[in-house]
Amino acid sequence: MFRLGLIINPYAGIGGALALKGSDGAEVRSQALAGGARKLAGERTRQALALLAPLKDQIRIFTASAQMGEDLAREMGFATEVVYQAPKQTEARDSEATAKVLLGKDLDLLLFAGGDGTARNICAVVGDRMPVLGIPAGCKIHSGVYSVTPKAAGRVVEMLVRGELVSLGEADVMDIDETAFRQGQVRAKRYGEMRVPTELRYVQAVKMGGRESEELVLADIAAHVIELMEDEVFVMGSGSTVGGIMSELGLENTLLGVDLVRDKQLLGRDMTAEELLKAIEGKPAKLVITLIGGQGHVFGRGNQQLSPTLIRAIGRENILLVATKGKLQALNGRPLIADTGDAELDQQLSGLMPVITGYHDEVLYPLSSPD
Numbered sequence: 001m002f003r004l005g006l007i008i009n010p011y012a013g014i015g016g017a018l019a020l021k022g023s024d025g026a027e028v029r030s031q032a033l034a035g036g037a038r039k040l041a042g043e044r045t046r047q048a049l050a051l052l053a054p055l056k057d058q059i060r061i062f063t064a065s066a067q068m069g070e071d072l073a074r075e076m077g078f079a080t081e082v083v084y085q086a087p088k089q090t091e092a093r094d095s096e097a098t099a100k101v102l103l104g105k106d107l108d109l110l111l112f113a114g115g116d117g118t119a120r121n122i123c124a125v126v127g128d129r130m131p132v133l134g135i136p137a138g139c140k141i142h143s144g145v146y147s148v149t150p151k152a153a154g155r156v157v158e159m160l161v162r163g164e165l166v167s168l169g170e171a172d173v174m175d176i177d178e179t180a181f182r183q184g185q186v187r188a189k190r191y192g193e194m195r196v197p198t199e200l201r202y203v204q205a206v207k208m209g210g211r212e213s214e215e216l217v218l219a220d221i222a223a224h225v226i227e228l229m230e231d232e233v234f235v236m237g238s239g240s241t242v243g244g245i246m247s248e249l250g251l252e253n254t255l256l257g258v259d260l261v262r263d264k265q266l267l268g269r270d271m272t273a274e275e276l277l278k279a280i281e282g283k284p285a286k287l288v289i290t291l292i293g294g295q296g297h298v299f300g301r302g303n304q305q306l307s308p309t310l311i312r313a314i315g316r317e318n319i320l321l322v323a324t325k326g327k328l329q330a331l332n333g334r335p336l337i338a339d340t341g342d343a344e345l346d347q348q349l350s351g352l353m354p355v356i357t358g359y360h361d362e363v364l365y366p367l368s369s370p371d
Contacts, residue, residue, distance in 0.1 A: 001060045041135075051075055111133055116133070117138065133146075155199075171193060172359070219244070221356055223248070223286060228320070235288065252266060258306065296335065299339060311349075343369065350367055
């Protein structure tokens with residue numbers, strides 16, 4: 001028998017339809033219910049489990065009572081064992097308590113339905129001690145432990161039950177401050193990692209665009225770069241991705257220009273090539289730059305303030321190239337382009353470049369010079 005753990009956060013996503021930007025906290029849940037919001041986590045779990053119906057005789061579900069899993073599992077005809085008695089009004093602590101009991105049940109997989117708050121709760125107890133997979137049901141699906149859709153979660157479990165080869169990998173558990181988010185600020189934080197089946201057709205990447213909002217992806221990238229900001233001078237290039245970092249710092253940004261930052265404070269705005277050279281003279285410096293979407297230009301398009309002399313002074317190893325994975329994928333395999341106006345420098349810059357695509361998440365991508 002395949003031993004499947006199941007935890008449903010009944011209130012996951014309840015604030016979404018009412019633009020409450022989350023479901024954390026009893027006050028938000030009460031407001032959502034008073035406004036007519038429906039609990040949808042159970043239905044989304046049903047979509048995942050429906051794909052497992054032909055395999056019911058091979059699966060035993062271990063879960064919490066009532067709406068946290070028992071009701072749905074029994075209704076759908078699965079052999080079910082209740083390991084935790086949940087109160088009528090469930091809280092985060094009930095997800096954690098259920099997860100704690102499930103750790104001792106020798107599960108093949110823990111399936112849970114919720115959002116990033118639920119992922120945090122599960123991670124706090126489980127960590128990397130058992131494989132998990134999330135059914136996306138919350139307002140915020142920022143973590144990499146979730147399938148791309150509820151049905152996709154069912155497909156992954158189906159593959160596991162059938163004994164198909166599915167790799168396991170580690171995925172970040174991320175969440176944002178809902179209070180700040182309601183005020184228009186995105187503050188992303190990494191809370192740990194868990195082991196998930198890495199079937200790429202069905203499991204989302206934590207920093208990918210598409211399902212996630214661009215705002216959340218940029219917040220992840222910003223969190224990574226800001227963590228690196230020590231004593232060096234940071235030359236902040238143009239573009240919305242770099243602008244997102246400046247926004248997270250609470251600094252004014254020249255979207256189509258180049259700014260200068262040190263100790264997370266603004267030293268200069270919309271600076272010229274000469275001003276930039278003078279500002280970094282004799283000081284360690286880093287350059288934060290992105291690419292032009294659809295084209296792939298890193299240097300030579302809209303950022304001529306980044307002169308060949310300045311780039312050489314900073315050094316290739318101190319270039320922090322930032323972009324979403326979606327932006328890179330949109331290039332369809334075409335390389336990034338360096339067109340500084342200095343052919344020798346373009347050749348020196350060519351090769352695989354690390355690209356920061358999220359919080360502690362980097363990929364290598366080729367950069368070349370035009371022929």
